[in-house]
Every structure is written in structure tokens, then in C-alpha cells.
Amino acid sequence: MKDFALMMIGAALVNNVILARFLGLCSFMGVTTRIDTAAGMGLATTFVITVSSMADWAVQHYLLDAYGLGYLRTVTFILVIASAVQFTELTIRKVSPSLFQMLGIYLPLITTNCAVLGVALLLVEGHMSFIGSTLFAFASSLGYSLVMVIFAGLRERLALAQVPRLFAGPPIAFIVASLLAMAFMGFSGISTG
Amino acid sequence: MLIAVGSLAVMGLALGGVLGVAARYLAVEENPIEAELQAMLPGSQCGQCGFVGCAQAAVALAKHEAPVTLCPPGGKALAVALAAKLGIKADLSGVADTGPQLATVAEEICTGCCRCLKVCPTDAIIGAAKQIHNVIREACTGCGACVERCPTEAMTMVPVPITLQHWVWPKPVVAVA
Numbered sequence: 001m002k003d004f005a006l007m008m009i010g011a012a013l014v015n016n017v018i019l020a021r022f023l024g025l026c027s028f029m030g031v032t033t034r035i036d037t038a039a040g041m042g043l044a045t046t047f048v049i050t051v052s053s054m055a056d057w058a059v060q061h062y063l064l065d066a067y068g069l070g071y072l073r074t075v076t077f078i079l080v081i082a083s084a085v086q087f088t089e090l091t092i093r094k095v096s097p098s099l100f101q102m103l104g105i106y107l108p109l110i111t112t113n114c115a116v117l118g119v120a121l122l123l124v125e126g127h128m129s130f131i132g133s134t135l136f137a138f139a140s141s142l143g144y145s146l147v148m149v150i151f152a153g154l155r156e157r158l159a160l161a162q163v164p165r166l167f168a169g170p171p172i173a174f175i176v177a178s179l180l181a182m183a184f185m186g187f188s189g190i191s192t193g
Numbered sequence: 194m195l196i197a198v199g200s201l202a203v204m205g206l207a208l209g210g211v212l213g214v215a216a217r218y219l220a221v222e223e224n225p226i227e228a229e230l231q232a233m234l235p236g237s238q239c240g241q242c243g244f245v246g247c248a249q250a251a252v253a254l255a256k257h258e259a260p261v262t263l264c265p266p267g268g269k270a271l272a273v274a275l276a277a278k279l280g281i282k283a284d285l286s287g288v289a290d291t292g293p294q295l296a297t298v299a300e301e302i303c304t305g306c307c308r309c310l311k312v313c314p315t316d317a318i319i320g321a322a323k324q325i326h327n328v329i330r331e332a333c334t335g336c337g338a339c340v341e342r343c344p345t346e347a348m349t350m351v352p353v354p355i356t357l358q359h360w361v362w363p364k365p366v367v368a369v370a
Contacts, residue, residue: 059204067196076204083208090212090219097221 004135011136012143014188017115019147019181024115028148029173031106033159038152040099041106042145044088046138049116052077052084053137056120057130077120078111085111115144151180226278227255233274234264237314239336241265254279266336268293294350295333296340300325302347309339309348 017023024045031041056077064070089107093100100107110116119140123133154176163172231251238246242263244253253259254275261275261283269285276283296309296317305323310316317333320326330353340348353359 063200067200069197069200072197072201076201079201079204079208083212086212087215090215093221094219 004132007132008135008139009190011139012146013184014190016143016147016184016187017119017140018144019184020188021118023118024113024144026109027106027113028151028177029170031103032148032152032155034102035149035152035156037099037102038148039145040092040096041103042141042148044092044103044107045110045113045115046141046145048081048084048088048110049119049141049144050134050138051087052081052116053120053123054130054134055080055084057123057128057133060124073121073124074117077117081116081120082111085116115140147180147184151177154180224252224255227251230254230275230278233271233278235266235271235334235336237266237334237336239266239314239334239338241336257281260284266334293353294335294337295330295353296328296335296337297349297351298326298328299347299349302345304345304347306344308342308344312338312342314338 015021018025018028027041027045032038059076059080060073064073064076085108088110089100092103092107119137122140123136126133126136128136155173158172158176167175227248228251231248234247234251236247240246242250242259242265244250244259244263250259250263254261254263257279261279261281262272262285264271264275267275272283272285298318303325305320305325307320307322307326309326310318310320314336315332315334317329318326318339319329335350337350340350342348
């Protein structure tokens with residue numbers, strides 16, 4: 001139990017998907033202009049990462065490992081991820097049309113969000129059990145959503161700030177992102193101490 | 194080899210089947226007339242109707258929440274077409290039909306401030322800083338956004354000139370009942 005809790009904190013904060021592993025940066029810069037879109041994107045990605053990593057675990061154990069098809073890993077994982085994303089897109093379109101409009105192109109682009117494939121491949125490297133890998137994926141995606149929402153909040157404040165013209169827009173957003181990443185580096189102290 | 198091909202094929206078929214069923218159950222009923230109405234609107238998202246863009250205006254039109262005369266760039270012709278599409282009678286009394294108009298730059302007043310370029314929804318104005326701007330007629334939808342933005346009143350809406358390429362034999366005038 002304690003192991004799982006530590007592993008989840010490690011996945012969410014210490015080895016944060018965005019700020020420590022630098023995965024999923026396109027949506028990190030793309031949809032974080034408003035908190036509600038960022039939260040919606042975080043929820044959608046959380047769902048996709050969790051579901052696809054569960055399916056990927058099953059594929060890895062009962063198909064790839066069982067028949068020695070390790071070379072098919074990337075193809076099959078992408079197949080699973082793409083289906084999960086399509087399913088999420090259908091659901092969001094039904095449940096919340098306004099969120100569907102706000103997320104726009106970034107919703108189908110979850111397919112190519114490297115965080116999703118990255119987490120699935122990390123799970124394979126980690127040789128985890130089914131519960132462990134599901135919790136790891138869930139915690140990783142929670143960390144992703146957390147950073148998305150924090151950064152969206154910062155950018156909402158930033159939109160009101162007086163920024164020198166040279167830095168206005170994306171440059172100051174990148175600087176803020178780097179400061180946020182430095183703040184998250186502080187969590188790496190947990191793992192050693 | 195057979196296992197690899199077979200397993201991928203089976204996975205693809207299974208996931209495709211799941212998605213097909215999901216698409217059936219999660220289908221969103223869209224009013225098909227919305228897309229048709231949106232195609233009829235100018236699509237310049239100029240916002241003169243009070244909606245964010247033409248898509249939102251088309252939704253309101255389909256629900257009969259907005260009058261068919263809502264689109265100033267479309268003018269009378271669009272109002273009549275929209276009323277015919279929706280099967281309602283249009284009240285055209287408030288529409289002053291000026292005919293199709295396009296934005297034009299008065300070269301002697303234009304200061305090349307570039308402000309009109311930024312508001313043009315269809316990128317129909319060309320020019321650079323301190324260079325006299327000009328309008329690409331094929332791209333201009335006549336929404337008039339640039340006219341309000343121009344600080345020197347160099348932007349005006351003028352009726353589309355009839356040239357040999359545009360001229361058509363006028364329709365016989367029907368007595369308006």
C-alpha cells in the first residue's frame with residue numbers, strides 16, 4: 001500500500017509527465033490559455049491515459065509477451081490509443097458540445113500526444129503489475145492535469161499583466177513554464193531524502 | 194508471422210467494431226439545416242449580427258431565434274434566400290439594399306497604418322507599414338469591419354462596379370404586390 005502511494009506521488013509530482021519528462025508539451029502550450037479548457041483537456045487526457053494503459057498492459061502481457069511479438073509494441077499501442085481517443089471524442093461531443101468546440105483540434109491530437117504513448121512505454125519498462133500500472137498511469141495523468149491547470153491559471157493572470165513588448169505572448173509563457181519546471185524540480189528532493 | 198498479422202487484424206477489427214457501436218449510441222443529432230445555413234452566410238465571422246461567428250448565427254437562425262435579416266454584409270439577397278430556406282416570410286422593410294459593396298482604399302488619404310489589415314476577417318487587404326494599402330476584390334466580403342477601424346476615413350464601401358465580365362442581362366421587372 002505504502003509502495004503504491006509513494007509510486008503515485010513519484011509519478012504525479014517528482015517525475016511529472018510535462019515538467020520532468022517533457023512529454024505532451026504541445027497541448028501544454030496549446031490549450032492552457034483558459035482554466036476550463038485546460039481542466040477539460042486534463043480530464044480527457046486522464047481518461048485516455050488510464051484506459052489505454054490498462055488495455056496496453058493486457059496487450060503487452062497476453063499478446064506481445066506471450067507470443068514474442070515485442071517488435072509490434074509501438075504499432076499495437078498506437079492502435080489502442082487511437083481507439084481510446086476516438087471514443088473520448090465521441091463521448092465529449094455528446095456530453096459537452098461547448099468543451100468539444102473549445103478543445104477543437106487538440107482533442108484528436110491527444111492521439112499524437114507523446115505523454116500517452118510515453119506513459120504506456122514507461123509501464124512496459126517498469127514491469128509493473130496490472131493494479132500498479134493502472135495506478136501509475138492514473139497518477140501520471142493527474143500530474144499532467146495538475147500542471148495544465150496551474151499553468152492555465154498563471155497564463156490567465158499573465159494575460160492581464162504588463163509585459164514588455166519584446167516578451168509579450170508566447171515568449172513570456174515559455175519563461176513562466178521554465179520557472180514552473182524549476183519549482184517542480186524541488187519535488188525531486190522527496191525521492192532522495 | 195501469422196500470429197503477428199492475425200493478432201493485429203483481429204485487434205483492428207475489434208476496436209473498429211467497438212468504435213462503430215459507440216458512434217451509433219453516442220451520435221449527436223445535428224440539425225442538418227444548420228450546415229446549409231452556415232454555407233449560405235458569408236463566413237467572414239465579422240460579428241455584425243451580434244453572434245460570435247457565422248456558425249452561431251446559423252444555429253440561431255435554425256431555431257428561428259434570429260431574424261433572417263440579421264446579416265448586413267449579406268444584404269437583401271441573403272435575407273430572401275434565408276427566408277426561402279427556412280420557409281418563412283421575411284420582413285424586408287428594415288433592410289436598405291445597397292447592392293453588393295466592396296471596401297476600397299482612398300489612396301490619397303491612406304497613411305499605411307496597417308490597422309485595417311488586422312481586422313479584415315478574410316485577409317483581403319494587402320499592404321505594409323507606411324505603404325498604401327489595397328483591397329483584393331475577390332477576397333473582400335464587404336463586411337465593413339475595416340471602415341470603422343480606419344483612422345483617416347480612407348476606407349469606404351463602394352458598390353461593385355459592373356464590368357463587361359460581370360454584366361448580365363437584367364431580369365424583367367415584376368410588379369411588386
